Amino acid sequence: MATLLLALLTILYVASAWAQESGEPSALDKANATIGAVLFFDIAFGGIQIDEVDRDGNPVLDASGNPKTKVISVPFLVIVLLLGAIFFTLWYRWINVRGFKHSIDIIRGKYDNPEDTGEISHFRALTSALSATVGLGNIAGVAIAIQLGGPGAVFWMLVAAMFGMTAKFSSCTLSQMYRQTNRDGSISGGPMYYVDIGLRQMGGGWATLGKVLAVMYALLVMGGAIGAGNMFQVNQTAEAFRSTFGLSEGANWIIGIVIAILVGAVIIGGIKRIGAATSKIVPAMCGLYVCVSILIILMNVTKIPEAIGLIFSMAFTGNAFYGGFFGVLVWGIKRSSFSNEAGLGSAAIAHAAAKTEEPVREGLVAMIGPFIDTIIVCFMTAMVVIITGAWNDPSLSQSDGITLTTQAFASAISWFPLVLTISIGLFAYSTMISWGYYGERGWIYLLDHFGGIGLKSVIVFRLIFVIFILVGAVYPLRAVLDFSDAMVLGMAFPNIIGSVILAPRILGKVRDYWSRYQSGEMEPVE
Template structure:
């Protein structure tokens, strides 16, 4: 009997090993073929989109060597919008900061308000979609290209972006839909279509809403999904001890898809319950590590900020003097905090509140945390460790990782790798929510629409983790940035309406008509 069992066991092992080997070889062939095919399809699309999103309007009026010639229209569009809404709303980014903290604490939470999540949960859900690899890799790119002075302009762009977030998230709540089951749908698709129709511009609103929804779906599959899975796997396999996993991208993708699927199947409440734990954890890990390095170099903090300030206004600064450094800093900040893109308003629309302005004020904290705090800390680490001046041929996340390792030792590599996986995971679950809301806006709210989107989203995780998708990554970046065009154009039409709502809200706060519940 024992011999029979032994033979049976050996037979199974004999069958399993070749099967696993064959499966792995098949996966590798499929991965390569799939990558090639996808890149072939997307390359011409990317080339056309790049001519629109990254069109450089000043190149026709200035010399090609001038930094102005390299300003992409999307960055100009985001920055002009941020400056306009900051001035028009009398610096709400500063005026509303203290009240935003009161709202986050729950001081004004009314348990009878309609919605699905708290102010804090909406904030961390939106933050989980922005705080991520851009804070690790994007800052390194800015400092490498533009020098320490780029940090100053990143901070300024983050402060200005707070005003744009306020406007779009206020509108997200004001024009949201709440069905008979209490499920909320909101975001640019709704305030563009409903709000502009109210102003007698229904056709324009519908066109902008559909355009935004299409771009949002593309962005959710690419930058909010495949890119995150791809970079999470790359961060893990960059660790020497885990380098052997580099051939198992598809299996990593399957495991990640299962974990994401468990979370997103429950909708915004399930997503918020996860993000309100993951986001403080991942930001805490990263900030604590950076803060440790800053404290160890506290004696040089004055010199570092002096370098940042002087570098921002130095005619001899890297990458074309003052204008060049300004462009680099503003560009990286705009790409990092997504102020003006409109995605965050989809999450904030689900907040339990009957005061749209209150949620807009909460939302203005996002660019502050994402850009002013986290990105600045990354820049200081690069300056203190010397990698801002001598990158030693390293770029992006590799440069930031090397700086942390130099200051804290080899163990910091594991901290960064863990944080990167958490960043990617949280970004994916947030963007799945953005994508499903855009999807159901176009195709209707039904179980079939819901499951079809989620199945596609989870499938793209496996593709992203296991493929080299250069063209589709570029495509997804442009889809996300492209969302800013219909969104900000629509925001201008609501400028007067939002200003009136803001003045009315603070007047009621002052008179006591809006009371604290704690």
């Protein structure tokens, strides 16, 4: 089944490339439209309509001179992600707020025990997960949200991230509760395991539902890893380097080969090597990007109050140019979910390998991910884009996020785009090595159903993953990547359903852990 999925991706790529040359919509384009109709259908059914206006607030008229209107779509999957995050936050009694300080202490190693079951420390589990989420979405995605939703979208990104912290807490606690130790001592975990094992333990029809959701998730995470977590990353990195350094198209091959070697050297070594690499790369890349962003912000310090004022005032705007209130809200939530992956369950695969006997403890570590990813890194991008005025530049086309962010950096100091390009390379590389691990866990889960050959054959997936890096570097992949992005977002559906069903089991663990923590029973390591 897993091999068939990879073969399908190859066929889809060839079909897409042929369609681009012929000018005809491919079968993949039609598939994307179908997937979009299912996952992103408008739950308001076109009921939210506003009058269109231009940038100056003047009505946009049609050929008859009547005011034009546009429909504001409220996508089904975006609302599922938001409602799921709100449910988890209320259900676990705002653990994202009351457990914040304790989670920092855990990450600092105060509760580490080398004798606990697992492969990597709490800190390395966090950096492995962050390496997958802190990526191009933090650079291009934020800019797109501001272009299409206005500065007010940033406010809703931050709000969604706060609730998203608890969604990540939920999935990563479950990944520890239902993880599996393989014969070689490695750990496998994540949504495909906890929805399968957890619902099976409930008996009856729950077992069948759990198996269906688990297989669905494993297929989706493999497809997402090959496309969005691999080909898209290397494709955009190659384009960024070519643009910045004026390289020819032939350079894509060289860039692809170099990245393939670097990624292969890490992912073939498994989660221990991934954790070792990301524990150095993630702090460095986040530090570099945040420091440069802060420098630009400080160079425009007098504009900070105005920028923050725009974020808050336009969060509740009725400005039809940015889609009115609902348009701003949806764009903020959508880009937050795309950025930190809260609710998708992917980070739970990395956190399952952490050394701990306390599932709740790892959930507390994991919830810091959206805080770093969105509330810190994305907010830095947003402030640079707003404070430099690049967000309101009519010469830039919509949905051209990388260009917008590059222009914002260049407006401060001409050579700053070089720093941005280096950041893009680091972000993409770290994303690829973590998504390679996510995809191989899906492979192992699926093929273990056929005589337990998943672990034995995982090297096949790793090699295929590396090969697709070259594919992504040198070919146009728009339709394939749309398909892959849909698969990544589709992961939220089986994950949230399973997590909600299993939520009562987590709550019992949370109450037990928190009472022991508050009573002083847990002594930190000095």
